Amino acid sequence: MKVWKMNGAGNAFAIFDARSTSFVPSADQVRQIAEDLKADQIIALERDVARDVFMRIWNADGSEVSACGNATRCVGKLLLEETGKSQVTIQTEADMLKAFNADNGLITVDMGSPLMGWEDIPLSEKMDVRGVDVKIGPMDNPILSRPAVVSMGNPHAVFFVKDVDDYDIPALGPLVEWHPTFPEGTNVGFAQVIDRNTIRLRVWERGAGLTKACGTGACAALVCAARAKLTARKAKMILDGGELTIDWRESDDRVYMTGPVEMEFETEI
Numbered sequence: 023m024k025v026w027k028m029n030g031a032g033n034a035f036a037i038f039d040a041r042s043t044s045f046v047p048s049a050d051q052v053r054q055i056a057e058d059l060k061a062d063q064i065i066a067l068e069r070d071v072a073r074d075v076f077m078r079i080w081n082a083d084g085s086e087v088s089a090c091g092n093a094t095r096c097v098g099k100l101l102l103e104e105t106g107k108s109q110v111t112i113q114t115e116a117d118m119l120k121a122f123n124a125d126n127g128l129i130t131v132d133m134g135s136p137l138m139g140w141e142d143i144p145l146s147e148k149m150d151v152r153g154v155d156v157k158i159g160p161m162d163n164p165i166l167s168r169p170a171v172v173s174m175g176n177p178h179a180v181f182f183v184k185d186v187d188d189y190d191i192p193a194l195g196p197l198v199e200w201h202p203t204f205p206e207g208t209n210v211g212f213a214q215v216i217d218r219n220t221i222r223l224r225v226w227e228r229g230a231g232l233t234k235a236c237g238t239g240a241c242a243a244l245v246c247a248a249r250a251k252l253t254a255r256k257a258k259m260i261l262d263g264g265e266l267t268i269d270w271r272e273s274d275d276r277v278y279m280t281g282p283v284e285m286e287f288e289t290e291i
């Protein structure tokens with residue numbers, strides 16, 4: 023079976039070609055592969071009757087999840103090269119996504135529409151339509167409170183802060199990730215609005231920890247920022263591993279993510 027080690031803005035993946043050989047790893051095996059190959063997520067490419075491929079996603083902790091933006095760009099690049107098509111379709115548990123080439127070797131993925139209703143995010147408490155009461159730290163002076171929430175096919179809680187570097191994300195991230203408000207866990211973004219077209223973002227990923235970039239996290243942060251009128255609907259997202267451009271188009275309500283993809287190596291197992 024062919025395996026590609028790739029990254030999208032530093033978010034690292036081991037991608038298994040399971041289109042002709044079955045690949046059904048246990049959670050323990052996923053954890054081992056992630057450790058051995060230094061991957062944040064493990065991806066399996068499976069055959070799909072209607073789309074170019076079905077993409078299965080596991081976090082490094084062995085949990086199977088339904089969306090991964092950066093991996094979708096990596097898989098998009100593989101399939102665009104393999105098929106010679108100008109656009110490829112990628113089915114995930116969450117949605118049908120489309121990938122195509124952008125300028126300067128970058129890849130764009132149409133990530134679909136954000137889901138903002140409470141029914142779209144598993145929450146145990148429903149506070150109001152923009153934020154949810156998640157207080158971390160002393161109640162009279164919380165370190166973090168009231169993130170915006172949005173689903174990009176997976177759950178995101180986004181805290182808008184003055185300076186992301188003031189926050190100990192490895193300490194705070196897990197407290198929000200498994201806060202009782204999120205019975206299925208959540209990805210946790212720390213977003214600093216630099217100006218109307220630029221956001222600095224770090225994401226504590228559910229099941230993977232602090233990664234160099236989170237594609238769905240970048241989409242979620244832009245949607246939350248634009249919805250609160252903190253930024254325009256298109257912005258440059260500065261992540262630890264590189265930059266992504268996120269464009270939440272008014273015309274079709276879909277979120278387009280553009281960014282780099284890097285092939286580290288390929289091997290056969």
Ligand SMILES: N[C@@H](CCC[C@H](N)C(=O)O)C(=O)O
Nearest residue numbers: 090091092176228236237238
């Ligand atoms: N790295 C990803 C997101 C992967 C899944 C996430 N950790 C979850 O549990 O939902 C991305 O680029 O979007």
